[in-house]
Amino acid sequence: MYSVNLSGRVALVTGAGRGIGRALAHGLAECGAIVAVNDIDAESALMTTALGRGELKPYPADVADPAAVQRMIDEIMTDYNRLDILINNAGIEPTASVLEMTINEWQRTLDVNLSAAFYTSQAAGRVMREAGHGVIINIASIAGHNIPLKDRSAYVASKAGLVGFTRECAREFAAYNIRVNAICPGVIETEMTAKRRADEAQMAKWLADIPQGRLGVPEDVLGLALFLCSDGARYITGQAINVDGGKVML
Numbered sequence: 001m002y003s004v005n006l007s008g009r010v011a012l013v014t015g016a017g018r019g020i021g022r023a024l025a026h027g028l029a030e031c032g033a034i035v036a037v038n039d040i041d042a043e044s045a046l047m048t049t050a051l052g053r054g055e056l057k058p059y060p061a062d063v064a065d066p067a068a069v070q071r072m073i074d075e076i077m078t079d080y081n082r083l084d085i086l087i088n089n090a091g092i093e094p095t096a097s098v099l100e101m102t103i104n105e106w107q108r109t110l111d112v113n114l115s116a117a118f119y120t121s122q123a124a125g126r127v128m129r130e131a132g133h134g135v136i137i138n139i140a141s142i143a144g145h146n147i148p149l150k151d152r153s154a155y156v157a158s159k160a161g162l163v164g165f166t167r168e169c170a171r172e173f174a175a176y177n178i179r180v181n182a183i184c185p186g187v188i189e190t191e192m193t194a195k196r197r198a199d200e201a202q203m204a205k206w207l208a209d210i211p212q213g214r215l216g217v218p219e220d221v222l223g224l225a226l227f228l229c230s231d232g233a234r235y236i237t238g239q240a241i242n243v244d245g246g247k248v249m250l
């Protein structure tokens with residue numbers, strides 16, 4: 001696996017109880033970072049720390065709750081007195097047509113997928129500004145390029161918003177030596193896609209659309225995240241980079 005040296009850095013990964021977030025937490029820890037493992041589900045956050053190699057600690061919290069986010073950042077500062085890397089990965093993807101979606105579903109999706117990134121970026125950004133450096137990575141989606149997905153209006157809107165927020169944050173935070181980028185995964189093998197992967201017709205359609213001929217795995221996202229955390233990416237900010245086997249070419 002691709003590797004970089006992150007010794008001495010402290011990283012927070014949200015929604016790291018499973019899937020892409022867990023792979024990111026494990027990969028960062030293997031590269032030497034101390035990793036704060038957030039998830040709304042305390043048990044799965046604990047499981048990620050137990051299964052990882054290196055230093056990982058659980059910080060269960062709902063990232064859609066701004067007060068809980070501030071408490072989490074304060075706890076990390078109390079524990080380690082620094083926060084170098086923030087990865088906004090927590091996300092939900094409810095399925096409903098525009099005509100059938102409830103207002104609560106719409107609002108919750110925007111809260112978790114978009115507003116949470118504002119809460120964490122503001123709280124962590126203040127710490128990073130003080131330190132004079134930082135890296136923020138937002139896990140958006142190829143849906144963030146306004147690519148429509150059937151029955152996922154809130155998800156597509158939230159991810160497009162997250163790409164916009166990434167650029168705005170990158171512009172503002174550049175003055176503080178904080179780089180902000182988005183990763184836009186294609187179809188990745190996690191719980192989020194499990195039901196659709198079990199559908200043979202859907203799988204055939206996906207595979208026909210992906211030049212590399214396979215779905216992604218969480219470690220494919222990890223490779224780019226590690227690079228973006230490294231000094232090799234020091235002149236890269238405000239970008240939204242696809243990790244999708246060539247599915248979308250802009």
Ligand SMILES: NC(=O)c1ccc[n+]([C@@H]2O[C@H](COP(=O)([O-])OP(=O)(O)OC[C@H]3O[C@@H](n4cnc5c(N)ncnc54)[C@H](O)[C@@H]3O)[C@@H](O)[C@H]2O)c1
Pocket residue numbers: 014015016017018019020021038039040041044061062063064089090091092093112139140141142184185186187188189190191192193
């Ligand atoms: N899997 C894919 O194909 C794919 C494609 C593009 C983008 N993404 C994005 O990647 C990210 C991770 O996706 P995944 O496939 O690993 O999903 P997943 O459903 O397997 O994992 C998401 C994790 O986020 C946690 N979470 C949900 N709401 C939370 C909250 N309010 N606070 C804290 N944690 C919360 C969940 O408990 C879960 O552990 C998401 O933002 C998703 O939109 C996934």
